[in-house]
Amino acid sequence: MTMIAETPRMLQRPWELSASVALRPEPFGALAYNFANRTLSFLKRPALVRVVEHLADHPDVHSTLVAEGIPEEQHDAYLRALRGLAAKDMIRPRTDA
Template sequence: MSTASPDFRPERPHRCSPSVALRPEPFGALVYDFVTRKLSFLKTPELVTVVSGLADHPDVHSAVEAAGVPEEQRPAYLRALAGLKASGTIEERPQ
């Protein structure tokens, strides 16, 4: 499955970056990186669930599935997660 970043490998374990805080909002969440001081947004509550659950799963695919993302929407979520990896919001974690 193609993603926006060749550096993003959804078969590997990931987590929310330690320098990032998520603040849930009705639309999704505010994302603040305390290192870069960058503010961004997660635009759906489902994406917040995926990002928040990454550390609890052996790979990204499992986190997306556990969040209940329908099969037909998974490619879009993987593209969004690739963008979050490229921006430093999420990172690959050691196995």
């Protein structure tokens, strides 16, 4: 599947922070540590931290981006960051939705 095909799909799906992940606030954003696979990620924007923290509060990624005030022209950059976090199992699709 190409990145172009994945982007709309991710926007329309419900996501959440993985249960094994802890976020530690930092001046630049946050550190995300996955205790299950022992990976560390740097969330370099406070707005990205808010998006990740609130994914489970919204029906899909697009709704989360809008609710957190992310300008439409920045959505692609946030989607790239979220895809990277998903690849490291920092966030995962919600199954309860």
